[in-house]
Amino acid sequence: MMDTLCVVIDLSVKHWQRSATASDQPLSLPAFLIQLVAFLNAYSAGSSDNALAVFAAFPGKSLMLYSSTDTQPQSTTVSGPNSYPPFQLLDDAVVSSIIHHLESLSDSEQEAPCPLVGALTKALCFINRLTLDHNTNTSNAEGLDPIALPDPRVLILSVSPDITSSYIPIMNSIFSAQKLKVTIDACQLSGPDSVFLQQAAHLTGGSYLYLERRDALLQHLTMTFLPSPSVRGAIAVPTQDKVDxxxxxxxxxxxxxxxxxxxxxxxxxxxxxxxxxxxxxxxxxxxxxxxxxxxxxAQPRPAPIGTNGVxxxxxxxxxxxx
Ligand SMILES: [Zn+2]
Ligand SMILES: [Zn+2]
Structure with missing residues (x-):
């Protein structure tokens, strides 16, 4: 069955540097990208009908890096005898455009915050476009309630802490996702837990995972986020025992x-x-x-226990x- 996955990658230069130099289980951007493309290839290999799009949140802007539904430019790199051309195309599109865009940033631009919500909104627009195409093809164009795609989902891979000014746009994205029946999965790779991503996953029936073993990123991605939401009931996917x-x-x-x-x-x-x-x-x-x-x-912070023992x-x- 056709499955639709949009991956949103947080590419905050500042927070990736922090993650790469962490004293406890450092994870650098190149090491992350190797594991990410392995995950994307595994997803594409699942079925030739699987639709995949990759969105990136760079400091100050968000872009679509790859979409399996658009025709791709021919790969310029010569592929080795052991590479499978569709995977090569995907890997090139994702990795080389990330390197290209990060290298073109000036020092002052690198400091700008990475609003994940811009990339999330683009992912939802992409799913909406596929939903409209799907309805046109199934002659439901005049239907008042468009038929949702089977199992569309967005996976957000974040390294930055919450940007509190994004609260309202994030909540609006969650409502749009609910309307489109999109599941939002989120994985916080480093830094503090994300309050907004926990809520996004909880409200759309997705999984939120805080990556505690950063050396096991690929294993977590494949075990938690590779199965589509409809089959997760049959397997033990980590769920949130508490939501902020x-x-x-x-x-x-x-x-x-x-x-x-x-x-x-x-x-x-x-x-x-x-x-x-x-x-x-x-x-x-x-x-x-x-x-x-x-x-x-008013109590001096941090206040573990409030009035009335709350x-x-x-x-x-x-x-x-x-
Ligand atoms: Zn206030
Ligand atoms: Zn009011």
Whole structure:
């Protein structure tokens, strides 16, 4: 059966340097790319119907590096007798364009953040385009509810910590993914756990994996992310035993433990506000006073235990009080 996979690669120069020089299990970008192309080849080898696209988030821009549905330019490198031409084409397209784009970055550009959400959005647009083609070919063009592709999914390979200003675009991407019935899988290769990627995987039925054994990257990729979501029920794929459900406030883009939600548009604020900055709704003074009175007193960070014994540690799974 046809399977659709979009891989989104985080290519933050700063964080790859940090990962390569880590004292504990360093993972360099070249070592990562060798294992990534092995995974991509394994996926393509699964079925000739498998659609594959690779997207990269470079500092300040995102690009599509490869798509199996577009005609590829002929490979310029001479392939050896032991190489299989379709794999060679894929490896060249992914690895050489990554090297080319990273080398063309100036020193100041390398410092720019890598918004993964741009590449994720492109991946969702690609899946949407395939869905439309699929519906045209199956004469469902006038159907109100387009038939979803069988098992479309996005795999995000991230090395950067969350960019809190991306919270709203990431949530919007998650909603689009849910509508397109796309599963989002995420693998955090180094650095701290990603709150947003955990939520993306949880809300779309995908797997989130924090890579603890960086020397076993290829094994983790093949065992966890190679099987399509429909067959994962039959195998023991790692699942999340806890999900960090915290949101970022719309006012300061901070990740908050307790937020205040606009009852009209569901915007989240870190403190009670008299007027919602998103929808301009005014709140009664009485409500503000009540909410302010109910706020826990400010505590010096880090605060492992909050008032009333409520755990404030990462992984708290209580919702945001309205
Ligand atoms: Zn705020
Ligand atoms: Zn509002």
């Amino acid at each position: 459900f915290r949101a970022a406030c719309f006012c300061h883009k901070n990740i908050v433990d307790i937020g205040f939600v606009c009852s009209v548009c569901l915007s989240i604020f870190c403190q009670p506000v008299p007027v919602c900055s998103t929808c301009r709704t005014k709140f009664p003074m009485k409500t503000l006073q009540r909410l302010n009175a109910s706020r826990p007193p 755990s404030k540690a990462n992984g708290s799974s209580y919702g945001t009080p309205a």
